[in-house]
Amino acid sequence: MKSILKRIGILAMAFAGALSCIDEKGDTLAPDTFRIDKDAYSVIALDQNAQVAFIPVVTNIPEDQWVFESNAEWCRVGRSLNAEKGIMVAVTDNTDKEQLRRAQVSVSAGKNEYILSVVQTGYGPAIIVKDASIGPEGGLLAVDIISNVQLDESLLQKPSFNSEDGENWIRFHDMAVTKGFATTRLAFQIDVNELPDKREATVTLKASDAADSEADTKLVITQNSISITSTEVFSSERVRALQVRDNQVAESMYSNGLNALIDGNYETFYHSLTQGDNGGTVFPLTWEFEFNGDMRIDYLSIRHRMSASGYHYRGQIGEFNVYYKVNPTDEYTFVQKYDFGGRGGYQTANFATPLENASWVKIEILTGDFNSDNYEDGKYICCAEVEFYNSNRAEVNEWIGNIFTDLSCSEIKEGVTKKQIIQMNAVAPYLATNVAMPLFNGTYSEHEKDFRIHSYEPYSDSRVNRKLVMQYYTSMNNPTGVEVHSGQDIIVCVDKIPAGQKVSIAVYGEESEYGPNYGGAGETEYVDQITDLTAGINNVRITADGILYVMNTTPEDNETPLKNFQDVKVHILPGCGTVQGYFDPARHTDDRYKELLNRCTYKYFMVKGQKCMFLFHTNQLRSDYPNSIRGGIGAWDDLVAWELELMGLDKVEWFNNHMMAVTSTNPDVYMNASNRRVQFNANTISWICSAESLLNAGEDDGWVCNIWGPAHEMGHVNQMAINWRSTTESSNNLFSNYANYKLAGDKFYKSIRSRGERLEKVAKGYADKRPWAILGDGNYQGEDPAVHMRMNWQLWNYYHLCGYKPDFFPALFNYFRNGHQLPNQSALSYYGRAENAGLCQLEYYEACCAVAGQDLTEFFDVWGFFRTIDQTYSQYGETRYTVTDAMINASKARVRDMNLPKAAPIQYLEDRTTHGGVLYSEMGLYTQYRDKVKITKSPSATVSGSKVTLKDCDEAVAVEIRRGGESTGELLYFSNTFSFTSPVAISGNSLWAVQYDGKRVKVSVQ
Structure with missing residues (x-):
């Protein structure tokens, strides 16, 4: 061993050819090296x-x-x-x-x-060293020191250790002067670190001469812990079934046979009988599995059939019972009832008490295949594999109870020591290394923790929307921001799940090449994978690419206030998936939004508001909203709230699902709606996703707010109660006009106006005796939305804005929700297989009368409700549209039997006078109804051919032309302007000025 020099001078190193284009290995250098x-x-x-x-x-x-x-x-x-x-x-x-x-x-x-x-260094003694580190695999570690004194070599042999980390895992090996500058290299031999945490040892560097003791220092050597990449919390072993048998022996023509359930091959699958196979599947369907009887079974996993895209929407298991017996001759013992809810995918059922030495296990399937109603092959069950496992779950759970504050494994108990976590490592290395130690040391990334650990609030089952007579809202209410890929195994830890709540983890992926187009008309939401979770550790095998969402869902038939349900804490453990994040303005600042958006490498980025969610293309958000989206999501939250308010659902305490807005890059998509989402071309979000841009004028007519389009599409989701064929593109515009009004505030009756055709077009249709369904031009999906939309808006203006019944529309929606549904609302499809459009039309009339407490016959007469029609009508599919005289007479009779007072002439109401050079009205402004303006003047008219010019009619809401000379004569035509061309003859008929309350004053004709 060489002595350390008392004084070390500088050693120069030569390097020939340093500037050549060939490196030291003789390889050609890359450009800009x-x-x-x-x-x-x-x-x-x-x-x-x-x-x-x-x-x-x-x-x-x-x-x-x-x-x-x-x-x-x-x-x-x-x-x-x-x-x-x-x-x-x-x-x-x-x-x-x-x-x-x-x-x-x-x-x-x-x-x-x-x-x-x-x-x-100076002339004084010096020992300079930098603390060193080494990987968990250990080996030879070289440490360079700078010194101008001689070291006491005996102390290099005596490192000090932390007793919790073990001893003698580091040993001094060698020492030599380097070829560099004034340095000496020390070498240490390091053992492999099998502990769940890094460990440290301290080496004292001391001058051998006591006179140089001021140079004494210490070297800290740190060794990192082994990275645990396997996500096996429990050591599990598959318990192989010897055989399987069922209670319905005939096999479907589609099946690979009953043995496919236990062949270990996910590509083969069992398919129970269809209606073409001896009558189809009859529940309960039972499977019985035989075992050697010498092993314990802790849980079973069922992998349903998967399509090429991952999810398969048929043949999923719902409720089932599990039984077992030890001796083949014994009777079966009931274990537990489970409910996979028809979610398909890869599901696990844990046994509260392990099945010791089971020789037979029976699965009795009670329900399933919930999407079969639209198919003719009946219900069936289709699964790829049924797997049984034993594990050390009980021992791991004991350690979880000792180390963590709850089953989510998200916080260390007070008083827990590092030594305890090291002991846990022998049983559950993944939990000890990747979870407990980072939490104990405070090294768990705060960014990761923000999304991996969260308490998820309860949401109503999206299927309750059918009870609310509206299309489904999304089930994707609880994003995690964690991306996963097919083939990964992840661990999800869940704290206690309260009774009556179901918690699951779902994967939603890209869905199409253009965007996350989740929707569809089926009862079950299209989802790439969904797996039920239980309290404690859940191993989930991922079968699809996408983002994880937590479903904390109340029962489908629940009407208990959601405040009575509890949040559930969920922890997606470190190393399971990749944190992409999402933005929640309730939790995050605008600076955090910018950080999260810039960090995100996933194609789509989620923004979660209180009532609305954006799932938009990440690059589009970076381009259009790089700094903040808070105002935009807040405005859309308001929009959803306004539409719910109009439907009377703002006070419903058992419904809280979000409205989902998604983007598409499909050039053929502009804006549309379906179950569970509204969709917009990605290029539109620059002008529909901020409070300021929503209030700006739209492109089509220059005076409607940009909020119109989003409100119109959301209106499609919400319109079901007041919708039938002939109203699908107009009844939703009640929501658009209302949103326009709410957003614009004071501007609404100044620079902003409601939308729709002039009343003149309705008057012409009345004179032409056109029925409601084909009133106007019928220029979009069979109807004229610009004409039709004015009908409901007149009712809103009169009852809401003028204050005659401010809860009219909430009460009307509630009427339809409570046993008075239109005929289309009881079927599964949007319109229903047995829809009678003509009957819907007349029942809407009757419902409005009942809710208003007034006879609105004259109102609906003007709107063509009592004109007969019998023709094929096409609006998102064809139907026969029939209204007969008998139907009309019966409907009017039912209203007469209500004994209601006659309604005001609401059919003449307008909320616009002129705009953009267009004359909308000179009579019938809503203020005349609101202020109860009476006719005090003597109205007159000058007639020249078919041209009529009125005088002193400004107090009237309209002027009518009636047959004969009485105010009760048949209505032939009407106008709300002082000058008009009459399509009917004036001679032999009479003109009447109509007061706000329906009183008629005769117009003298000059």
């Missing part, structure tokens, strides 16, 4: 004398493009001037003889930059 050996030269140690140090460079960048900088006057840096081209570091004498000094120099060329430290 500039390389320094950082391991050798990151610290340049020099003694107290003035001197020059040379650092070799491998480069093909010309020297005149090198840039140098030093932060100390006594230390200069530049290119070398001798034949051995490289970098020169020059220092002056250190006149402070007692103290060492430090400088930092930077060297850059092209896109390459190096920061080097320079240390120069």
